[in-house]
């Protein structure tokens with residue numbers, strides 16, 4: 039089953055295509071010097087329009103995870119790990135992803151991870167592996 | 170306290186519910202009409218007395234099985250003449266219809282608002298087992314505000330996101346699978362004495378622990394059971410409600426706040442919107458959590474009931490695990506009975522209004538074999554993640 043891919047637009051394109059240059063790009067507000075996610079045209083913290091995508095290290099920790107066992111659709115290749123990864127740049131800066139290249143039972147909260155992109159069509163999915 | 174708490178002008182005067190079936194042979198509209206006409210009659214009213222309609226989430230203009238009937242269709246089908254009507258998904262979760270309807274009454278637009286919720290997911294799954302996968306909410310690329318951040322990572326069910334809340338709760342507070350199981354076991358005990366419940370056979374701790382893992386740590390018995398059903402509630406202005414056959418159940422306080430980002434992964438993983446709703450609700454009343462005689466708390470997934478127990482201050486934050494340990498406190502004869510009809514875990518996913526229906530039955534002493542001790546105050550709450558709303562109900 040091919041993955042469902044996001045519809046790209048001016049706000050989210052950097053996040054989904056940064057991997058083309060091997061860069062994880064998170065939206066950053068120059069006015070209050072904070073990252074925010076999901077990306078948008080205005081900073082939700084201070085309402086400044088002085089925002090743009092900014093490269094981050096791609097390193098973080100698992101904030102939580104689940105091992106999906108349920109075959110919601112055919113050829114899902116379960117079990118697999120879904121996680122919320124919190125990036126090292128800022129507390130609370132996090133997003134949902136998959137952790138790959140490890141036995142599913144080895145994942146834990148607090149596990150250090152780093153990004154690894156997988157291209158599907160014109161989207162570079164930011165997946166993570168154990169650091 | 171606030172100057173004016175609008176919901177105190179509003180009372181529940183009637184309730185109704187269709188059959189709960191898996192699947193039903195009836196159409197979604199027929200289920201809806203059955204529930205609504207029962208609720209109108211229960212309130213001692215006629216169709217012509219209904220001057221408002223509210224529904225969450227409405228039919229989203231596409232009539233899908235998650236909500237096949239909205240206010241437009243019902244207005245047409247029942248020939249209602251209304252001053253105000255509204256539906257839609259955006260709002261504080263499955264109780265949003267009640268909250269919106271109460272506002273319509275308090276603002277003077279309506280005297281009697283019909284609130285309903287219909288769901289036909291069992292019928293939909295007869296022809297398409299993947300009907301409810303999140304990836305099927307959009308055609309082609311995912312353009313939805315929320316789901317586009319999850320479906321590319323094969324998050325195909327809300328259970329995946331809520332499982333991560335449970336995992337974090339286990340990690341932060343030491344909550345155990347055996348504690349989580351109590352929510353499911355309590356629901357099944359209660360369903361056994363509810364003739365309308367979907368699953369009525371006894372469930373043991375062993376049954377729970379052996380049930381298959383869906384999305385760790387959530388097992389099959391942590392996930393609610395889909396069904397076809399409709400539930401309806403009639404809200405009336407308090408002075409109108411005084412003439413009603415049922416003792417009016419006042420809406421003492423509403424919780425509908427969201428002070429965090431509307432997002433499944435940016436919001437607090439162990440609090441969700443529930444804590445915002447709970448804090449708001451208690452700020453609008455002089456009553457205290459210790460006044461609550463029964464709680465009907467969302468159990469679309471068992472962990473959400475635990476989060477609501479904490480969010481509504483029915484137990485301290487992080488201590489819902491020890492609170493439900495052994496199941497005695499939350500049983501029908503315990504100090505805080507919860508989900509007395511079997512909830513959605515065993516009763517069926519009526520999705521929101523089922524909790525209000527049950528709270529009223531219990532307050533009115535009409536719950537039959539599952540009736541609990543007489544009480545005046547009940548709380549209902551529904552939603553998970555960024556969806557959360559709660560109602561404090563009082564029978565004077």
Ligand SMILES: [Zn+2]
Nearest residue numbers: 067070081084
């Ligand atoms: Zn800013």
